[in-house]
Amino acid sequence: AQSVTQPDIHITVSEGASLELRCNYSYGATPYLFWYVQSPGQGLQLLLKYFSGDTLVQGIKGFEAEFKRSQSSFNLRKPSVHWSDAAEYFCAVGALLSLGGGADGLTFGKGTHLIIQP
Amino acid sequence: DTAVSQTPKYLVTQMGNDKSIKCEQNLGHDTMYWYKQDSKKFLKIMFSYNNKELIINETVPNRFSPKSPDKAHLNLHINSLELGDSAVYFCASSQDLLSYEQYFGPGTRLTVT
Numbered sequence: 001a002q003s004v005t006q007p008d009i010h011i012t013v014s015e016g017a018s019l020e021l022r023c024n025y026s027y028g029a030t031p032y033l034f035w036y037v038q039s040p041g042q043g044l045q046l047l048l049k050y051f052s053g054d055t056l057v058q059g060i061k062g063f064e065a066e067f068k069r070s071q072s073s074f075n076l077r078k079p080s081v082h083w084s085d086a087a088e089y090f091c092a093v094g095a096l097l098s099l100g101g102g103a104d105g106l107t108f109g110k111g112t113h114l115i116i117q118p
Numbered sequence: 119d120t121a122v123s124q125t126p127k128y129l130v131t132q133m134g135n136d137k138s139i140k141c142e143q144n145l146g147h148d149t150m151y152w153y154k155q156d157s158k159k160f161l162k163i164m165f166s167y168n169n170k171e172l173i174i175n176e177t178v179p180n181r182f183s184p185k186s187p188d189k190a191h192l193n194l195h196i197n198s199l200e201l202g203d204s205a206v207y208f209c210a211s212s213q214d215l216l217s218y219e220q221y222f223g224p225g226t227r228l229t230v231t
Contacts, residue, residue, distance in 0.1 A: 032218040038159075043122075043208060044222040051218075088159055094218030105151055105163030105174055106220060 002027040002093050006109035013081050014117045021076040021112050023091030032094035033074040034106065035065055039087045047089075050074060061085070086116045121145050122223035124209050130229045131199055139194045139226045141209030147221075148214040149173075150192035152184060155206040155225070167192050168215050196228075204230045 003026045013019050025031055032051055036044040048059025055067040065076045074091060092106040122143045131137050143150060151174075152164040166174040170186040181197040196203060209223040 034218070036222075043224040044161075044210075046219065046221070049219060090161065105153075105166055105176075106161075106218070107163075108161040111159045111161075 002031070002107050004091050004093050004107055004109035006089075006091055006112050008112045009110070010113045010115065012115040012117055015083055016080050019076075019078045019081045019085070019114070021089050021091075021114070023074045023076065023109060024072050025074065025091070025093045026072065027093055031074075033065075033067060034092040034094070035059065035063070035074075035076050036090045036092060036108075037061075037087045038090065038111075044090065047076070081114075081116055083116045083118070086114055088113050122209055122211055122221050124207075124223040124226050126226060127224065128227050128229075130231065132231055133199055133201060135199050136195070136197045137199060137228070138196070139207055139209075139228070141192045141194070141223055143190055143209075143211040143221070143223075145211055145213075145221060147211040148189055149212045149217070150186065150189075151210040151212075151220065152192065152194050153208040153210060153222075155208060157205070161208070165192075165194075173215065199228075199230045201230050204228055 005024045034049045035047040038044050047063050048057050050057050050067045058064050063078050067074050088111045090111045091109040125140045149168045151166045153161050155161045164178050165184045167186045183195045185193045206225045206227050208225045210220040212220045
């Protein structure tokens with residue numbers, strides 16, 4: 001079964017500083033990888049996704065992520081954070097149904113809580 | 119226009135009651151899901167439906183019963199509510215079973231007292 005690890009429960013970054021949130025996955029085949037953001041009291045919004053092709057993917061709000069197969073990682077980055085980026089960030093992996101096709105829901109990591117210092 | 123909507127946003131009820139949460143998507147998607155987010159913010163899939171047919175039923179107590187009257191709606195009915203059912207429940211949808219890109223509703227915060 002697939003799994004996702006986000007090793008940092010909390011991260012504090014100063015406004016304007018760069019950000020990297022870590023995500024490691026475990027999956028036997030090529031994964032479908034996602035980053036979602038959850039602002040306080042809100043639902044989840046898709047930031048970016050990786051299915052295949054270029055391993056550096058661009059998302060919304062100035063975020064990007066890089067897929068590294070050798071490290072089983074899909075880290076999220078932003079060159080300069082804004083106070084509005086304070087939120088919970090979830091990495092997720094999509095897996096195929098054991099019957100050979102289709103989405104088996106998403107498996108989420110436990111999230112990283114991002115705090116922005118003024 | 120809201121793509122995936124849920125009602126109610128908040129639900130406070132007592133142990134032993136039966137309650138329902140409704141979900142609607144106006145994206146024309148074929149596949150819908152229910153996730154549970156616990157107090158530690160961990161998200162776990164509960165069910166998925168494709169064109170009104172149950173596809174995934176994770177290890178969830180049978181007190182939870184999803185109902186899909188049409189492919190735009192997936193409701194979650196919970197019988198005999200327990201304290202441990204307190205969580206935020208998210209509905210989501212995707213284009214079809216082969217699409218991994220899911221769109222989430224705003225969540226329903228259920229508190230069982």
